[in-house]
Amino acid sequence: MKKGTIECSVCHSKLVSPTTRSVSRAYDRHKSRVSSKQRALNFLLVVGDCILVGLQPILVYMSKVDGHFMFSPVSVNFLTECAKVVFAVVMLLFQARHQKVGEKPLLSLSTFMQAARNNALLAVPALLYAINNYLKFIMQLYFNPATVKMLSNLKVLVIAVLLKMIMRRRFSVIQWEALALLLIGISVNQLRSLPEGATSLGLPITTIAYIYTLVFVTVPSLASVYNEYALKSQYDTSIYLQNLFLYGYGAIFNFLAILGTAIIKGPSSFDILQGHSKATMLLICNNAAQGILSSFFFKYADTILKKYSSTVATIFTGIASALLFGHTLTMNFILGISIVFISMHQFFSPLSKVKDEQHNGKLEMVDLLDNHR
């Protein structure tokens, strides 16, 4: 293969070298040929995500003893990473047994070492995710949980900005507005859960609070986008091998954190299985499955679809709990989901996309003209 070109593992077409720009271009081209297969995959991803997110509150409820968690939250993160590593190894063995003749052996040491070198970038999102797990606890000290939830909504916009910067994704004006509407829609839905006094933007407007908010919102967004970038830039490495690296790094970072806690707080906090039950194991499996599904979103779809999927899952959970437990749907909920559905239609509608591609076309024409001068 020529230097600076790469073969697409899906359509076997030669692509230009994987610089940031062309990775995104190549993916855009790949995406524009969206087949019914891709659509079916997107659908399955969203349905799977909805089921896992829907199970979450039930498992959380079952994991509590007298309304409290008996285990250390840090240990949950570590055990989740371990569960993901186990899943990745099992899937890798399964995939290796079903390899066709002539394909590069998945389990050879040389393949593994080369993939490890190529996918070293995955250490970045793994570290960012680990940092984020600690930031969550810090934020709870500064803001009440409802405000934290509200601030989390800002991630949608930060993710879009980062996708533009890192993945060179282009969004039309309508798509930017759709993302703003997604943020607004989720916020309208959450408005009633804010404490009474807080409805008038009840945030402590201090510089330190601003900085914490900025860090709290940027770190997980950067983790997701960088994860998408790292997974897609090595498109021909098996996703299970990529997961093995990602979660391996994650387990190491979380283990170091537990080690650090044990050194500071004494060895009692080192007993990571303390307080766990069958229910908490199910919760950990659910967390792990959500994480694995995310990596499929990042590699084969994108971070924005993942965000919409989570929102739709929350909506379905709301409707289901209203139907099951006979709650009435609040006006906030109805207005909120209307905004979310309009936002979703506008973001994925070809109406807003075609504009974008025409725009791209024009830009490329300008590039061509510039080259010929």
Add this chain to the structure above:
Amino acid sequence: MKKGTIECSVCHSKLVSPTTRSVSRAYDRHKSRVSSKQRALNFLLVVGDCILVGLQPILVYMSKVDGHFMFSPVSVNFLTECAKVVFAVVMLLFQARHQKVGEKPLLSLSTFMQAARNNALLAVPALLYAINNYLKFIMQLYFNPATVKMLSNLKVLVIAVLLKMIMRRRFSVIQWEALALLLIGISVNQLRSLPEGATSLGLPITTIAYIYTLVFVTVPSLASVYNEYALKSQYDTSIYLQNLFLYGYGAIFNFLAILGTAIIKGPSSFDILQGHSKATMLLICNNAAQGILSSFFFKYADTILKKYSSTVATIFTGIASALLFGHTLTMNFILGISIVFISMHQFFSPLSKVKDEQHNGKLEMVDLLDNHR
């Protein structure tokens, strides 16, 4: 002039006969040549509307004696119609004095009679407006004021449907969504003003309530759209002459209502000036000015612009009162106006309009092909 054609009074181009379809087409074509003059007019209309709507709460406050109105609300409607008639007559006299040589005399009996015959349609919106004034009182008996306000928001969508049916206006999907967002944005802003129990769609869900709501929303919307249709379909009649007819009919219908009330309740309710003060006269003048400005919106812009204008006016009033009286802006207000501004941008953005015209182009091509078969 050929039968079935008409000359545009603005650009002097020959247009096809004024059937409903072509009136709207002609106006669309007229509108597509939107000059900076038209934009300046739109801007002046919106600014004027904002000032008048902004003055309203101050005048209402000044008109109250010990927190109550001392006059009959029916008399306000009648006096407002009379004020409008006076204004129309004054403007007509003013316009007649400044007529150029060779123009048809505005004040001749034959011109007046011909215009009256051509503009007989204006009796329809005048009657609908008069009916609406009574419906408002009936609604207050069935729903609380906040719910009435909330239900009023539905008018935006009903107006759009009626514009499509009566004026053959075409909206793109994005524009329909923008109108839905306008409705949602205003509702989010009003959410806090709903009484506690009512946040879970606190409407009495009875058939009669549905019917009242339908009538309450449809009558004023139909009045506005039919007004726009009647004013635009006789585009070359002076707007002051058209106003004279419209408000003349309005005054007659309201006078009949007062007469009816006097017959039922006794002659004391016939004293229409009872309880009025200088402040209430200013309130009536403001109402009259808003009505006159509406007719400019309907003839030279459209009902949708009027709706957006009123919403922007409410937003500015909210911001101004927050600045003047040191209120904090609520989260609802901020989320609500964000939605309204996104909606406004999407509705008026060329992004959503061009699509629509391409679509029109395609439809006309299909029509042509059909004709040649």
